[in-house]
Amino acid sequence: MSRDFLYNEIANGIVIQITGGVLQPGDKLPSVRMLCKEHGISMNTAKRVFLELEAQSLIDSKPQSGYFVSRLPYQKLPLPEVSRPSSLANSNEPNELISKVYGNMGNSGLTLFSISAPSGELLPLAKLKKEIVHATRELREGGTAYEPLQGNVKLRRMIAVRSLAWGGNLHENDLVTTGGAMNAVSLCLMALVKPGDTVAVESPCYPGILQLAISLGCKILELPTHPVTGLEIDALKEALPRIDICLLVPNFNTPLGSCMPDEHKKGVVALLAKHHIPLIEDDIYGDLYFGTQRPKCCKAFDKEGNVLWCGSVSKTLAPGYRVGWVAPGKYKEKLLKLKLIHSISSPSIMQEAVANFVTTGKYENHLRQLRRTVEDNYQNYLRAIAQYFPEGTKTSRPQGGLSLWVEFNKGIDTAKLYDLAIKQGICIAPGRMFTLQDQFENCMRLCIGLRWSDELKFKLKQLGNLAKMA
Known part of the structure; x- marks a missing residue:
């Protein structure tokens, strides 16, 4: 196995443990020497693993103490449960809801959190x-x-x-x-x-x-x-x-x-x-x-x-x-x-x-930049959600892609939240769109492929305030 492949494999394994909640905020990671011993790698390779995790803002280094899992905003936000759909095949389509949401596709007058595609501002x-x-x-x-x-x-x-x-x-x-x-x-x-x-x-x-x-x-x-x-x-x-x-x-x-x-x-x-x-x-x-x-x-x-x-x-x-x-x-x-x-x-x-x-x-050059931008967006969304959304809000932990799944407490209906948000120039994708069953009514998908700005942060704040009133 090549050194590059081994380094990537070790780093990705730790990323999954952190994003999946196996490693909690503040947990101490193995030392450089311990990582070398556990995986049979060189000191340089072990240091490279930690540098990569630091670059992703997943860990912090403390002089004389070692490496620790960062206390990132998403750690305040619980992870949604495993979905439990009915075992029966179903065909209860939310056609009206889907038509309303996708009818706004291409509407430049709205903040389209609803469409899972990168903003033109992020494309060459x-x-x-x-x-x-x-x-x-x-x-x-x-x-x-x-x-x-x-x-x-x-x-x-x-x-x-x-x-x-x-x-x-x-x-x-x-x-x-x-x-x-x-x-x-x-x-x-x-x-x-x-x-x-x-x-x-x-x-x-x-x-x-x-x-x-x-x-x-x-x-x-x-x-x-x-x-x-x-x-x-x-x-x-x-x-x-x-x-x-x-x-x-x-x-x-x-x-x-x-x-x-x-x-x-x-x-x-x-x-x-x-x-x-x-x-x-x-x-x-x-x-x-x-x-x-x-x-x-x-x-x-x-x-x-x-x-x-x-x-x-x-x-x-x-x-x-x-x-x-x-x-x-x-x-x-x-x-x-x-x-x-x-x-x-x-x-x-x-x-x-x-x-x-x-x-x-x-x-490939474009992809490298786009990946960095979307990952930064993901972290910015989490900070805003942790700050502005109702208590008890849960979020997914995407390791890539353009989607962030948000789950509110059962009392919040995101189809009704959609109607409130659209009046403020905000379009979301209610969770009921993503199933043929009566589930996910308190969930929504947000696209993280938009260009981050103070205005986008304000829109998330508005959305959070609307959710508190819904």
């Missing part, structure tokens, strides 16, 4: 414009011609190269480009399900996934989900006889921001393969990690082509470009047939522009 807009112009000049017929059915070769090659970071080892021929991640998920579901099939998902779950599955005539089985480690494996095992498809967001899912440990991912892949249940993996947030290393994907443990891995640049680079992809494993031919029927080709210019942006290294 000028550089992207140049890539669009360059793509128009370079592409055959100025980009007006159809792409090959599988999509832009350069883009697929770069996605394959980047998969090495999470153990994917993909080839460009393994991939099919799509019109964003939801288009990829949609093609996967259409290829796999028939009316009446049961799709297992995390609970809470992104409403677009719930609506899509229902529109295809599927039943939805929501499974218990831990706010830090994601899907509860034992619950999945119990539900196996009733499941036809599993659709998960293992890395920093919305709205919880949870991240499944590698051993859980490996176990889920093996379990589903054994029972011949396909796994659709939506990895749209995987590049937005707060630690030192990108988390692995379920696809990394897929030996039988049973995992359909979906991704896009919608949450990292350009939401409106609608550039996505899927590595569909053994279901590739079904996906290609459906893509031909539904879209024929993907947008040439957008794919070429994104491919060039990735190829030149600009994408």
Whole structure:
């Protein structure tokens, strides 16, 4: 094992213990010498681990005393409980609520805590414009011609190269480009399900996934989900006889921001393969990690082509470009047939522009800055919530992504809070949107991908005051 990999593994392990509450504020960490002895590493590597944790504001060093877990604001905020949805498949859609919230998408007059996408102020807009112009000049017929059915070769090659970071080892021929991640998920579901099939998902779950599955005539089985480690494996095992498809967001899912440990991912892949249940993996947030290393994907443990891995640049680079992809494993031919029927080709210019942006290294540079900014936002949100929100408020502990899950006491209805907040120019995503059951009425999702400012802090203060009155 390389020194860099070992250092990252040790640091990430401590991060998980701190964010998950195993290590409490003020707890003393092992000394540098003890860390060397426990893990068989050098003094320099051990010091590097502590420097990384200090950089993330997770620990403090005290001269002559050692390292201690920081007393960060989020430590005042309890962690939400593991979700406990009904074991019965349900289809009670909160359509009116969803329509109200997403009807505000693109409204520049509102503070959109409700939309899980990075603010344009955090995106390299000028550089992207140049890539669009360059793509128009370079592409055959100025980009007006159809792409090959599988999509832009350069883009697929770069996605394959980047998969090495999470153990994917993909080839460009393994991939099919799509019109964003939801288009990829949609093609996967259409290829796999028939009316009446049961799709297992995390609970809470992104409403677009719930609506899509229902529109295809599927039943939805929501499974218990831990706010830090994601899907509860034992619950999945119990539900196996009733499941036809599993659709998960293992890395920093919305709205919880949870991240499944590698051993859980490996176990889920093996379990589903054994029972011949396909796994659709939506990895749209995987590049937005707060630690030192990108988390692995379920696809990394897929030996039988049973995992359909979906991704896009919608949450990292350009939401409106609608550039996505899927590595569909053994279901590739079904996906290609459906893509031909539904879209024929993907947008040439957008794919070429994104491919060039990735190829030149600009994408990785942008990601590093974006990750730092979003992580700083997360800490700023927690400080504001700890200061301004009602007593008893709980928050998730995202290790990446764009979502923060907030849970109030049972007396606060976030659907009613939405109506109060919208009058103040604030749009939130009430928790009831993320389920087909009567749960999460006292919860909401906040997007942490907005540019932090005094005005944003004031909006959180307003929201907290409204919650106290709700």
